[in-house]
Amino acid sequence: MTDDKDVLRDVWFGRIPTCFTLYQDEITEREAEPYYLLLPRVSYLTLVTDKVKKHFQKVMRQEDISEIWFEYEGTPLKWHYPIGLLFDLLASSSALPWNITVHFKSFPEKDLLHCPSKDVIEAHFMSCVKEADALKHKSQVINEMQKKDHKQLWMGLQNDRFDQFWAINRKLMEYPAEENGFRYIPFRIYQTTTERPFIQKLFRPVSTDGQLHTLGDLLKEVCPSAVAPEGNRPGLTC
Secondary structure (H helix, E strand, O other), X not given: OOOOHHHHHHHHOOEXXXXXXXXXXXXXXXXXXXXXXXXXXXXXXXXXXXXXXXXXXXXXXXXXXXXXXXXXXXXXXXXXXXXXXXXXXXXXXXXXXXXXXXXXXXXXXOOOOOOXXXXXHHHHHHHHHHHHHHHHHOOHHHHHOOHXXXXXXXXXXXOXXXXXHHHHHHHHXXXXXXXXXOOOOOOOEEEOOOOOOEEOOOOOOEOOOOOEOOHHHHHHHHOHHHHOOOOOOOOEEX
């Protein structure tokens, strides 16, 4: 996988044209113009929207500003979901640009986690990385890294630096040739049609008879409905 650099770059530089609009009930001192931005699919909303926040705060009084949050067609957007995942789950069939509404009041406590700083995003991201490496390498790779490696991985994501990120991430994507793959494949299948937000189970990359598993094998085992006849498939994203 680490040799497929063109594919990795295409995934990394995937962008979603987005229009941010201030919620109509927010109090402003003058009209708030929409703000347009190309959002990176692999990042997080609260990590890449500082310019959006500053843009709308210019037309608001300080006392009317509290924690920023976003919604799409009435659905609060979870900041701890990658941007591409949010779009695929909620808006993939809609026309572009993606229209996101910005709020500074009435934080939806039951629907969203608070995100007071970028340190919270970093902690969440690194927790996901460590969980994945526990499945792939029994945490050996991540534990052998130095603190500066962890920081470089995070800063690469935060600053949208492909080479900086992959200089470290490639170590997490490698395995000894004699092992024929990772211990388990870290994955989540997100769903839109049930109350269960995602499916996550142990799944080995190689079958007991030595055959390499495919994505189709994984879906048949953990989410059979995903390979139902065309037209009968539920909304989901891997």
